[in-house]
Amino acid sequence: MIQWVQLSVFVVLFLVVTVMGFVASRWQRGGALNHLDEWGLGGRKFGSWITWFLVGGDLYTAYTFVAVPALMFGAGALGFYALPYTVVLYPLVFLPVLRMWSVSRVHGYVTPADFVRGRYGSSLLAFLVAITGIVATMPYIALQLVGLEAVLRTMGLNGTGIAGHLPLLVAFVILAVYTYQSGLRAPALIAFVKDILIYLVILVAVIYLPAKFGGWSSIFGAASDRLAQISPATGKPAGSILLTNNNQLQYITLALGSALALFLYPHSVTGVLASRGRDVLKRNMVALPAYSLLLGLLALLGYVAIAAGSKPITNNATGRPDTNTIIPVLFDGQFPSWFAGVAYAAIGIGALVPAAIMSIAAANLWTRNIYKEYIHRGATPHQEARQAKLASLVVKFGAVAFVLFVDPQFSIDLQLIGGVIILQTLPAVAIALYTRWLHRWALVAGWLVGMAYGMYLLYLIPNPANKKAHFGGSALTLDKLTVFGWHPFNGSQVQIYVGFVALILNLVVAVVVSAVLHAVKVGNGADATQAPDYHADEGSERLRPVADVLTQ
Numbered sequence: 430m431i432q433w434v435q436l437s438v439f440v441v442l443f444l445v446v447t448v449m450g451f452v453a454s455r456w457q458r459g460g461a462l463n464h465l466d467e468w469g470l471g472g473r474k475f476g477s478w479i480t481w482f483l484v485g486g487d488l489y490t491a492y493t494f495v496a497v498p499a500l501m502f503g504a505g506a507l508g509f510y511a512l513p514y515t516v517v518l519y520p521l522v523f524l525p526v527l528r529m530w531s532v533s534r535v536h537g538y539v540t541p542a543d544f545v546r547g548r549y550g551s552s553l554l555a556f557l558v559a560i561t562g563i564v565a566t567m568p569y570i571a572l573q574l575v576g577l578e579a580v581l582r583t584m585g586l587n588g589t590g591i592a593g594h595l596p597l598l599v600a601f602v603i604l605a606v607y608t609y610q611s612g613l614r615a616p617a618l619i620a621f622v623k624d625i626l627i628y629l630v631i632l633v634a635v636i637y638l639p640a641k642f643g644g645w646s647s648i649f650g651a652a653s654d655r656l657a658q659i660s661p662a663t664g665k666p667a668g669s670i671l672l673t674n675n676n677q678l679q680y681i682t683l684a685l686g687s688a689l690a691l692f693l694y695p696h697s698v699t700g701v702l703a704s705r706g707r708d709v710l711k712r713n714m715v716a717l718p719a720y721s722l723l724l725g726l727l728a729l730l731g732y733v734a735i736a737a738g739s740k741p742i743t744n745n746a747t748g749r750p751d752t753n754t755i756i757p758v759l760f761d762g763q764f765p766s767w768f769a770g771v772a773y774a775a776i777g778i779g780a781l782v783p784a785a786i787m788s789i790a791a792a793n794l795w796t797r798n799i800y801k802e803y804i805h806r807g808a809t810p811h812q813e814a815r816q817a818k819l820a821s822l823v824v825k826f827g828a829v830a831f832v833l834f835v836d837p838q839f840s841i842d843l844q845l846i847g848g849v850i851i852l853q854t855l856p857a858v859a860i861a862l863y864t865r866w867l868h869r870w871a872l873v874a875g876w877l878v879g880m881a882y883g884m885y886l887l888y889l890i891p892n893p894a895n896k897k898a899h900f901g902g903s904a905l906t907l908d909k910l911t912v913f914g915w916h917p918f919n920g921s922q923v924q925i926y927v928g929f930v931a932l933i934l935n936l937v938v939a940v941v942v943s944a945v946l947h948a949v950k951v952g953n954g955a956d957a958t959q960a961p962d963y964h965a966d967e968g969s970e971r972l973r974p975v976a977d978v979l980t981q
Contacts, residue, residue, distance in 0.1 A: 431585035432761070438770025439584065439777060442626070443600070446619045446778050450607030453614040463811040464976030465539050468612035468818065469793045471703045473534065473975045477712045479617055483786070484700040484713060486620030488515075488691060489720050491576035491780035492569075492844075494627065494727060499752045501731025502739075505656045505668030507676055508728060514684040514691075515721040519714045522692045526701045526710055528862045528963040533702050535962040537973040540790075541698050541858045542798040548861050549869040550954035552802055557876055558854050559798035562695040563791045563824075565847040569694070570787045570828035572844050574601070575753060577780040578832065580773040583757035587745050598829065600781070605825045608785045609818050613703055616785040623782050626775035628723065630760075630768075634733075635726045638763060642736045645729075652732040663893045670732075679904045679924035686929040690852045693859065695790035696783065706967030734759045784825070792820035810976065845903035846887055849928035853879040856939050862963065869954050871942035879935025886910075886927045903927050 454462065462468045475483060493511070500508035529544065538544045541562065546555035578597055581587075586596050607615050639645050649670060656668040672680055691697055704710055739758045741750040757776070760769045796817040801808045808816070857872045867875075889909050892901025905927050907918035946953075965971040 432583075432766060432769075434766035435761070435770040435773060436584050436586075438767055439580070439774045442622075442771070442774035443777060446622055446781070447603050447607065449618050449622065450604075450611060450615040453607070453618040454611040456611075456614050456618055462610075462612055463814045465793060465796065465810065465813050465817060466537075466976035468814050469539060469789055470699065471613040471617055473703060474705045475617060475703050475709070476705055477709050477716075480700065480704040480709050480713050481716055482620040482624050483613075483617045483703065484697070485717060485720050486616065486623055486779070486782040487696055487700050487786045488717075488783075489627075489724065489779075490569075490573055490783040491776050492572040493724065494776055494779055495576045495579050495753045495756055496572075497724065497728045498731035498734065499755045501728050502734050502755045503667065503731075503752055505652070505670050506672050507668065507680060508731060509725075510680050510684045510687070512721060512725045512728065514687040515724060516718060517684070518688040518691055519717055521688055523711075523714045525859055525862050526692060526714070527707050529698065530701055530704065530707060530710055531965045532862070532958055532962045534972045535965050535969075536957065539702065539797050540695060540794050541693070541854070542794060545857050545861065546798070546802075547957035548865065549857075549872075550957065551869045551873075554857055554869050554873055555798050556802065557873065558857055559794040561850055561854050561876075561880075562794050565851040566695060566787050566791045567824070567828060568831070568844045568847050569696075570784050570791075570824065571831035573780040573784040573787075574828060574832045577777050579751060579753040580757050580776050582742050582744065582751060583754050583761055584773060587742065597832065600777070601784075601825055601829050604781050604785060605822050608788065608821060608825075612818075613699065613786065613789055616782045616789075617703070619778060619785075620782050623775065623778040626771060627779060630772045630775050631723055631727050631730075633768070634730060634760070634772075638730070638733050638737075638759075641763065642733065648729075648732050648736040651736040655735050662896075675906075675922050676904070676924050678907075679926055682926035682929040683903070686852060686926045686932070687848060689855060689859075689932070690848045690928065693851045693854050694787075695794055696787040699786060699790040699793065708967070730756055730759065737763060784828070788821045788824040788828075789817070791824045792817040795820045846884075846900065849883045849887060849903060849931055850880065852928045852932045853883070853935055855932060856936060865953060865956060866943060866947075867939050868943040868946040868951065870951065871939045871946060874942045875935040875937075875939030878938045879931045882934050883927055883931030886930060890927070905930070 466473055497508055497511045529541070532538065533544060536543075536547055538547065540559065542555040542559040545558050546552060574597060577600065581596050639648060642648055653670045656670060657666050659665065660667045692701070701710060704713070734755045737759055739755055739762060741752045742754040742758060743749065744751040757769075757773060760772045764772070796813050800816050800820075801813060805812065853876050856867055856875055860867060886905050886909070887903065888899045890901045890903070890905055891898050903926055904924040907921040907923045907925060908916060910916065910918055910930065962971065
């Protein structure tokens with residue numbers, strides 16, 4: 430049954446941000462949107478507040494707001510990995526993002542693959558980084574749609590076939606049109622509304638709901654009892670409010686691996702390069718952990734849903750319960766319809782902001798590192814911008830097709846695989862910001878070995894809960910680790926994050942092959958960057974003029 434009050438509030442707020450999306454084409458505009466600096470990076474002049482909302486809206490997505498508490502609801506303490514990883518993230522990336530901003534502004538780089546191309550003079554290595562970024566981003570975009578559909582399903586829009594996905598299609602047609610017109614400015618402006626709504630909803634929820642259910646002691650007790658029950662699918666407890674001996678290593682490696690991966694995603698780099706200067710980034714690396722506080726409070730709502738007796742809504746398209754609906758169901762049952770509508774709008778808008786940024790970032794990679802490098806070397810800035818706009822449409826509707834034709838549970842697994850994939854670019858992107866000792870051919874070899882071994886390990890992982898024999902997640906038991914047929918941890922049921930294992934192997938191969946290639950004096954390509962490039966700041970004569978200056 431359709432919840433008309435909730436749907437009405439959702440539609441009104443959605444229309445507000447749609448208007449903002451179209452108005453954004455003239456917001457802080459310096460020149461015509463026919464240059465990637467303007468369309469894809471917002472003119473490279475966002476200040477502290479805009480960057481904070483943009484990067485926060487980019488990293489803390491709709492899927493985060495529905496999936497983290499859903500994981501707490503289904504598995505318990507393991508879901509808290511999202512909290513430490515967003516805590517250690519910013520100290521880890523504080524200095525690298527400053528260096529990436531500086532060298533990119535000096536040379537006009539738009540993507541991380543542009544930087545790799547300049548650092549090593551290798552179009553092949555840049556191509557691998559670009560393809561990796563696009564492939565890892567696609568399921569991430571699809572998962573924003575999964576979060577949006579969870580909200581629509583809770584409001585009663587839970588049909589089957591294409592008709593059941595019609596509201597999602599309408600939402601993404603509107604998103605595609607205003608992103609095509611306004612570029613990165615659209616999600617940057619809308620992020621203000623999204624974050625204000627999210628903070629309002631979560632703060633009200635974490636104050637009101639615990640009081641309603643007898644306080645946190647009662648809530649944790651209910652969660653402990655429910656998670657200790659034996660799952661019929663696995664024959665084991667569903668989870669625990671404390672980590673066990675078998676998943677502590679998984680928790681640590683998943684948190685660290687996720688922290689290392691997050692700013693390798695092209696959409697994260699896009700937010701960094703759109704900022705005005707190094708001081709803006711410094712302030713943001715200090716302020717962004719405020720989102721982590723919000724995330725920790727939000728995660729606890731998974732336990733509140735257990736205490737409230739919330740049940741996931743059955744997805745009529747698959748016939749299986751959709752655990753991503755847990756938080757929307759909680760709000761539906763515990764708040765007035767108008768406030769639940771505001772919460773749903775916050776999650777829905779929270780899907781559109783990162784989806785737009787991700788599609789723009791993927792389009793920039795396609796345009797600069799594939800189209801211009803291999804298809805049309807003489808492309809003008811205007812042709813680049815037009816190609817990026819068209820590519821962003823393809824990426825968005827590719828993500829919609831993903832949701833239409835692929836089981837959403839499979840897309841969730843692919844997002845975990847995406848983290849394993851993007852980690853393999855760390856040596857070529859992050860380490861290269863500091864040294865060129867790793868040889869370009871060694872980086873290619875490390876990427877190939879890390880990617881192949883990571884995919885092999887992921888193939889070995891089953892998921893008894895949904896009866897999948899392969900690619901059932903990203904947590905591997907140590908007894909499955911093999912080194913040329915040798916099982917060094919035979920019989921161990923301790924789990925580890927596959928992305929971490931694959932990255933270690935990638936680094937070992939890159940170091941060993943680099944030592945060999947340096948020993949036999951194989952050339953390492955030309956470096957287009959210089960040491961001062963990595964420290965240039967706003968106002969420096971070394972900075973390349975942005976598009977609005979070039980076109981005046």
